[in-house]
Amino acid sequence: MGRHGLIFIMIISLDSVLGQVSYSIPEEMVKGSVVGNIARDLGLDVKRLKSGKARIFTSDSVQYIELSRERGVLFVKDRIDRESLCRQTTPCALHLQIILENPMELFRITVEITDVNDNSPSFKNDQRRFEISESAVTGSKFVLERAVDADIGVNGLKNYTLKPTGNFVLSIQSHSDGIKKVEMVLHKPLDREKEEHISLLLTAVDGGEPQMSGTVKIDVTVLDVNDNAPVFTQSLYKAAIAENSPIGTTLITVSASDADKGTNGEVSYSVSTAIDSETDSFTINENGDVIVVGEVDFEKAKYYRIDIEAQDSGGLSDSSKIIVDVIDVNDNKPVISILSKSDLIREDSPQNTVIAMFSVLDPDSSNNGQVNCRISGKLPFTISTSSNDFYSLVTDSELDRERSSEYNISMTCSDEGVPSLSSSVTLTLQISDVNDNAPVFERSSYEAYIIENNTPGLSIFTVKARDADWNQNARVSYILEDSSVNGVPVSSYVSVSADSGVIHAVRSFDYEQIKDFHFRVKAQDGGSPPLSSNVTVKVLIQDQNDNPPQVLYPVQTGGSLVAEMVPRSADVGYLVTKVVAVDVDSGQNAWLSYKLQKATDRALFEVGLQNGEIRTIRGVTDKDAVKQRLTVIVEDNGQPSRSATVIVNVAVADSFPEVLSEFTDYTQDKEYNDNL
Structure with missing residues (x-):
């Protein structure tokens, strides 16, 4: 970096702002010149600059400094002219921020721009004319135009010389604010008859290396008898004006008096050369009214110094100055700049997860520039600040994608001016799912x-x-x-x-x-x-009706003689026997009913529909056959129903021998079985 190399490096730990580095470079460095090894000075690996997509953020309209991620250095991107950048302000510095992502980090960089002697002293006019009465007394003063040098410090304006020094000598007076008052003092009385026109050369030099200079030619015409100069009522005037005051506004009225009479006592006013062009916003009329003719902007200048001059028709003059304080008006909205943001986060992200980093700048002063930021609505986010003008949008409670899978976060930043001005920005954030719900x-x-x-x-x-x-x-x-x-x-x-x-x-x-x-x-x-x-x-x-009833009694022996005996003396309703059946189905599929399907004598017996009991329905007579055969059908209540049949043999007799003599095996009764 040569003789204008690195001055100092200072690293300060701040919450989200991790460090601060300062460099010092001269103005007018060649494009591509290295400012400093930022990776080394911040203690970062060059790989981190690449993976974090390192980039420079600055509020300046022109980006003068560029970052090389590959080399880890800062270099000059554009011509830096200290005078256009900072005018007379010192020190002059560029304020940068380096933003990294994954994780988000912010580093603050200050680059001080030092002055080089690249401007010569200059005068607004290259010629000045005076008409001075020959009666002017020795010691009379004539205000000369001051030179302006845009450089500062040792490179700024240093001294004046006036040649030749026959009738006039140079007087330079320094004020407490550092401004020099340049006057031409009559050293030797004038004699119009000897010399009516005098030519002088005023030279201004600076203190730079090499030294630079500027000149103005002074022509003096000697007049007769004007021996009183105008005198201002005050050597210093003070005034105040609100910024954005309309053109034509009267700032202040000044006055100078001249003891002479007639035309020699007539005074005219003018605004003298200023340090810079900002005082071109004011003019003065013949009545001494100082009037606004241009823009008055607090953000460009917080005060003005206006040098004024009163001159009579004989060329005698006096000077004064007006110090104008500019009153700030809340005419600037806060400017929100998003430095970095996330579009998607997991629903299980912990509290204080950073969603976005942003800066807010308001160039107004005092309360007009004091900014407060808030989030619209009741959302699980909050705004925190780690340093002036820099903010973070973070989560302040648990997220649940099942409650809300997307947020439109509207942030509004308002200043404290009256009335307050504000700016808003809306960020859209998606919430990604985590498996936190069981089926x-x-x-x-x-x-x-x-x-x-x-x-x-x-x-x-x-x-x-x-x-x-x-x-x-x-x-x-x-x-x-x-x-x-x-x-x-x-x-x-x-x-x-x-x-x-x-x-x-x-x-x-x-x-x-x-x-x-x-x-x-x-x-x-x-x-x-x-x-x-x-x-x-x-x-x-x-249950399905898939099982027919099963007869448990009487048992069907398949060939042996089984018979129930009914005595001939049996009365009506005599219980002969009972058919017992079951059904393994359930419900109505197992509800059984009994019916007499066939009988030797239907007039003699009946079967109980529900209980299967076989009873006589009349008295037994001698005419009734000994051998009686009944066929009983058992049906369930299924749809369709299923059934089973049973044959019941009944012997009508008073004694067992009688049965044996009359009864034969029922199984041999072919006619009955065929009919069944």
């Missing part, structure tokens, strides 16, 4: 029914669970949990479709063997790790 079944338990003798593979019913998460985290699979029913794995009874939750029967069920069973189904999501819940399912087998 939930629609019911706490399920009951399902299936009719026995079903076809294997039949769909019984469907379980359904929902997951509040998104995408893969909400993709539910159904799993049959291992268990056993009567010692048999439940998987041999039912199966579950993993995608749909449909329960299928694996086998055909028999109500007479199993009437109900239960099992558990697990719903599991596709997250990593997965979350699950389970539910109990009870399956009830419904």
Whole structure:
């Protein structure tokens, strides 16, 4: 960096602002010149500059300094002219911020611009004319135009010389504010008859290396008899004006008096050469009214110094100055600049996660430039600040994508002026899903029914669970949990479709063997790790009328002689016997009814419809045959019904020998059996 190398480096730890580095370089450096090794001075690896997408942020309209991520250095990008950048302000500095991402980091860089002697002293006018009365007394003063040198310090304006020095000598007076008052003093009385025109050369030099200078030619015309100069009523005037005051506003009225009479006592006013062009915003008329003719902007100049001159017609003059304080008006909105932001964060992000970093600048002063930022609405975010003008948008409570998957965050920054001015910006933030919700079944338990003798593979019913998460985290699979029913794995009874939750029967069920069973189904999501819940399912087998009644009594022996005896003295309603039958089905499928289907003598016997009791319906006579055969049908109440028949042999006799003599094997009664 040569003789204008690095002056000092200072690193300060601040919350989000991790460090501060200062450099000093001269103005007018060649483009591409290295300012400093920023990676080394900040203690960063060059790889970090690349991975963090390091970039420079500055509020200046022109970016003078560039960052090389590959080399880790700062270099001059554009011509830096200290005079156009800072005018007379010292020190002159560029304020930069280096922004890194992943994680977000902010470094503050200050580059001081030192002055070089690249401007010579100059005068606003290259010629000045005076008309001076020959009666002017020795010691009379004539205000000369001051030179302006845009450079500062040793490179700024140093001295004046006036040549030749016959009649006039140079007088330079320094004021407390550092401004020099240049006057030409009459050293030797004038004599118009000897010399009517005098030519002088005023030279201004600076203190730079090499030294530079500027000149103005002074022409003096000697007049007769004007021996009184104007005199201002005050050597210093003070005034105040609000910025943005309209053109034509009168700032102040000044006055100078001249003791001469006639035209020699007539005074005219003018604004003298100023340090810079900012005082071109003011003019003065013949009445001494100082009037606004240009823009008055507090953000460009907080005060003005106006040098004024009063001159009579004889060329005598006096000078004074006006110090103008500019009153700030709240005419600038806060400017919000987003330095870095995230468009997507996880819903399980911890509190104080940084969403965005931004700066807010308001060039106004005092309360007009004091900024407060807030978030519109009740959102789980807040704004924190780590240093002046720099802010972070962070989370301040837990996020839940299932409650809100997207936020439009409107930030408004307002100053404290009256009335207040504000600016707003809206950021859109997406919340990404985390598998924090287990599937939930629609019911706490399920009951399902299936009719026995079903076809294997039949769909019984469907379980359904929902997951509040998104995408893969909400993709539910159904799993049959291992268990056993009567010692048999439940998987041999039912199966579950993993995608749909449909329960299928694996086998055909028999109500007479199993009437109900239960099992558990697990719903599991596709997250990593997965979350699950389970539910109990009870399956009830419904009966079908698939079993006919079974006769338990009388027992059908298939050939041997079995008969019930009824004495001939039996009365009406005599209980002969009772048909006993059962049905292994259930419900109405097992409700039995008894009917007499066929009988040797239908007029003699009846069968109880509900109880199967066989009774006489009249008295027994001697004419009734000993051998009686009844056929009873037993029917269930199913749809369609099923039945069984039983043959009941009855012997009408008073003694067993009588039965033996009359009774033959019923099984040989071919005519009866054929009819049946």
